[in-house]
Amino acid sequence: MPRTLEGQITMEKTPSYFVTKEAPARISSMSKGTKLIVVVRDPVTRAISDYTQTLSKKPDIPTFESLTFKNRTTGLIDTSWSAIQIGIYAKHLENWLLHFPIGQILFVSGERLISDPAGELGRVQDFLGLKRIITDKHFYFNKTKGFPCLKKAEGSSKPHCLGKTKGRTHPDIDQEVVQRLRDFYRPFNMKFYQMTGQDFGWD
Ligand SMILES: Nc1ncnc2c1ncn2[C@@H]1O[C@H](COP(=O)(O)OS(=O)(=O)O)[C@@H](OP(=O)(O)O)[C@H]1O
Numbered sequence: 787m788p789r790t791l792e793g794q795i796t797m798e799k800t801p802s803y804f805v806t807k808e809a810p811a812r813i814s815s816m817s818k819g820t821k822l823i824v825v826v827r828d829p830v831t832r833a834i835s836d837y838t839q840t841l842s843k844k845p846d847i848p849t850f851e852s853l854t855f856k857n858r859t860t861g862l863i864d865t866s867w868s869a870i871q872i873g874i875y876a877k878h879l880e881n882w883l884l885h886f887p888i889g890q891i892l893f894v895s896g897e898r899l900i901s902d903p904a905g906e907l908g909r910v911q912d913f914l915g916l917k918r919i920i921t922d923k924h925f926y927f928n929k930t931k932g933f934p935c936l937k938k939a940e941g942s943s944k945p946h947c948l949g950k951t952k953g954r955t956h957p958d959i960d961q962e963v964v965q966r967l968r969d970f971y972r973p974f975n976m977k978f979y980q981m982t983g984q985d986f987g988w989d
Pocket residue numbers: 801834835836838896899900933934935947948951952953954955
């Protein structure tokens with residue numbers, strides 16, 4: 787990490803930190819005061835999104851439905867599949883709470899990041915002790931992309947949407963499998979709401 791001067795904030799983003807066992811101890815030993823931001827979305831949609839990303843790189847992989855189950859007949863879910871495993875947020879959070887107080891972690895709703903990006907970024911700015919510079923005025927909804935985009939990219943006067951790898955169309959998944967996953971995640975989601983004091987509304 788680069789050295790941070792007075793008045794500067796250094797940020798680092800890596801999606802796998804949250805689910806990496808060694809990450810909390812390593813970050814804490816580097817700087818105990820580090821503020822942590824985690825973006826979480828409905829674990830079922832997250833699993834499908836994860837699968838969609840893998841499918842785009844390896845079109846020959848088995849179906850989502852077949853990867854979900856260890857045994858389709860008994861309905862036993864394969865929790866060793868990373869797409870499923872990552873969404874058990876309560877379990878990953880327990881590991882972070884061994885090294886950081888809950889107040890040092892901000893949980894951003896992936897759903898609200900789409901429906902109200904300025905609202906969620908307002909929370910991020912408050913958490914970081916920054917003035918609310920980024921507001922509603924910075925975003926517009928791009929109908930073609932189907933997502934909010936920036937009216938002006940940094941250092942440019944042109945609008946900017948995230949790239950093609952963000953906001954992909956998901957494949958249709960068997961609704962019975964989706965329901966089975968909803969049932970699987972429910973207790974973990976409830977525990978996560980309890981731990982964070984936030985109801986993300988994923989039911
Ligand atoms: N504004 C905007 N534009 C496009 N996409 C948006 C936006 N805000 C949030 N999202 C959601 O971000 C999801 C992709 O993020 P990733 O999971 O790939 O992020 S990361 O690589 O793990 O950091 C991506 O997931 P998919 O829809 O499954 O592609 C989006 O739903």
